[in-house]
Amino acid sequence: MKTIKKIDVKSIALPARKRVAAYARVSMESDRLAHSQSTQISYYNDLIQNNPEWEFAGVYADNFISGTSVERRAEFKRMIQDCEDGKIVIILTKSISRFARNTVDLLNTVRRLKELGIEVQFEKERIRSLSGDGELMLTLLASLPRRKAGAFSKVPLTAMKSKSMMRIYHYAERPV
Secondary structure (H helix, E strand, O other): OOOOOOOOOOOOOOOOOEEEEEEEEEOOOOHHHHHHHHHHHHHHHHHHHOOOOEEEEEEEEEEOOOOOOOOOOHHHHHHHHHHHOOOOOEEEEOOHHHHOOOHHHHHHHHHHHHHOOOEEEEOOOOEEOOOOOHHHHHHHHHHHHHHHHHHHHHHHHHHHHHHHHHOOOOHHHOOO
């Protein structure tokens, strides 16, 4: 009589896919910047969904809001809450200045996410927040966008001083 041998099938555990989200922001309202925003969203949708090791966790985008404070950035705050709820393990963003223009907010947020084991990847600067030198590089580079923003705000003041020195005034600007 023939015997039947039962072969146990071992289940092969596939590695868990990482839940990846992206953050995009533009600070000024214009057709060109609105197009930039939609381009960023489309880019991150494709990038995340075409990586077999990643699970799409969404793209969070704040439109026409300054990055100098976290308070008015509803999508940013929603993304951080989703991180705290365990829905995200990696955040992709174009650059430090898109993520935060305030060094204190940037470092506090990155440190909080690091405590949760969540990595932020800054594409332009090629920085990963969980790497050994990630926080040091962020600290150094985070001050650059702020100085750049400060330089732009000084342009009108400098122009007014130059006009004053050369005694060139428009009727409304003439000192009394």
